[in-house]
Amino acid sequence: MTAVFENGNILVPNIKNFDLEQTLDCGQAFRWECEGNGVWRGIAYGKPLRLSIKDNTLILYNTLTEDYENIWRDYFDLERDYSEIVNSCQSDTLLSAAAKYGEGIRILRQEPWEALCSFIISQNNNIPRIKGIIERLCMSYGEKIEGGYTFPSASVIAALSLEDLANIRSGFRAKYILDAAQKVASGEIELEVIQDMDYTSAKEYLMKIKGVGSKVADCTLLFGFSKIDAFPKDVWIKKVMDNYFPNGLPAGVHSYGGVIQQYLFFYARSGELELK
């Protein structure tokens, strides 16, 4: 993936399987917005970014080569060949339709703490409200930078009280956010070591946090650590599985489970798929 630095921007040509709307607004991340003309903006890893794709070239505006190499190349998972994953779905009619429909989805590699905290907030909640809670969390306790606020660190949140968190209106989830922040800040949970753990151990480890069950743990592993063998089962996926895959996914796609899950989630929510 060769990138060029030109007029202050990073240009990455020959981009495939990357649709910004599908990727940034499919429910895996909650802090990106389209400002118009296909330009999206957001903040991750403490840095603001504006980006667009024109003629199969990814444009990262006002971005240094250093930040591209250290952050954004991995964030957008640019080294992975998604056509291979789409192709692996060909053995099944429904999977191939879902993969075709969401072929522009990439799995973002978000900051582990942000992914963990965001998906704790996501439980028994809807996407617009999840975004609102996270925005209030960042505005209240994140660091103000050009273009917005950073996602507050675990140690900053660990120093707060339930009363402090009342203004983000996260409801019963506030106590879970605090427990997660305290465990991470104290070192009882070390997010850094999870990257090298196998899937099962990592999931058990995360589930020591209050409010982190099977689904939130899987989302954290998938979207915060790029462990694409994680397969989060939310209400939509459960319906899809019950309706169409009562005996599980077809063999041969499990190593890409997380990506397939996202295709199915996106497809099911679009209304293209009949569910009962």
Add this chain to the structure above:
DNA sequence: CGCCAGGCTTCTA
């Protein structure tokens, strides 16, 4: 008013 939302904890049998 009731129902639901990228679920989890707790209680009950």
Add this chain to the structure above:
DNA sequence: TAGAAGCATGGC
């Protein structure tokens, strides 16, 4: 081990 209630908040 399985099933159901309760949970905060907000949109419809």
